[in-house]
Amino acid sequence: MSADQPCVLLVEDEPAQREILSYNLEADGFRVEMAENGEEALVMVDEVAPDIIVLDWMLPTLSGIEVCRQLKTRNATRATPIIMLSARSEEVDRVRGLETGADDYVVKPYSVVELLARVRAQLRRTRPAAVGERLEYMDIVLDAETHRVTRGGTTLKLGPTEFRLLATFMEKPGRVWSREQLLDRVWGRDIYVDTRTVDVHIGRLRKGLCAAGGDDPLRTVRGAGYALG
Structure with missing residues (x-):
């Protein structure tokens, strides 16, 4: 699996539902990790650092509502989008789910196609490049769909890692971004790469960005890592 594939943590205790959803998410280009109960979900969030969580309300050991509440109080996971799945269709339940911190609420039975659209809508907000969006910063334009980067209208040659x-x-x-965070996001958690490798690729990225002229837009933050701007 490619490290730049957006990762979905699917928390669902019904095997049939889990299988259908994981199959369709993977077919749509997502990397899928799965948990069968609330306690397992909280452990896996730390292990896989998902880009989005699809979370069933009714779970053994710990309810989806409680999992959502805990994740939204942690600094590391507060911004991770959560889509709550529930057979509860009453307005009071929907409101409770959203007030607990869920970013979206989908009532069972649901359309898989609609759920995939909602997953992509949340990722457009948090990881736009991962769903093929076009990003712009000053005179730099990155088109994730065509894998093309231009600066001031000139096409830049960048390697896949850069x-x-x-x-x-x-x-x-x-x-x-710290070196460790960049390793997790760009190389993936299951691949061992020395943190010094990050510095090498940052150097190549800087060279590529400045090949057609212009100032270096990347900033080295001593003791912390790197930033754009």
């Missing part, structure tokens, strides 16, 4: 690094920076300009 492209993923740039996409990560452009999704959140100004944010300081």
Whole structure:
């Protein structure tokens, strides 16, 4: 699996539902991790750092509502989108789910096609490059669908790793990324790469960005990592 595929953590205790959803999510280009109960979900969030969580309300050991509440109080997961799945269709239940922190609420039975659209809609907000969006920062334009980067109208030659690094920076300009965070996002958690490798690829990205002229838009933050702008 490619490290730049958006990762969905699917938390569902019904095997049939889990199988159908995971199959369709993977067919739509997502990397899928699965948990069968609330406690397992909380452990897996730390292990896989998902880009989005699809979370069933009714779960053994710990309810989806409680999982959602805990994740939305943690700094590391507060911004991770959560789509709540529930057989509860009453307005009071929908309101409770959203007030607990869920970003969207889908009532069972649902259309898989609609759910996939909602997953993509949430990711457009948090990881636009991962769903083929076009990103712009100053005179730099990154087209995730065509894998093309231009600066001031000139096409830049970037390797695949440098492209993923740039996409990560452009999704959140100004944010300081540590070397470890960049390794997780760009290379993937299950691949061992020395943190010094990040510095090498940052150097290549800087060279590529400045090949056609212009100032270096990347900033080294001493003791912390790197940022765009």
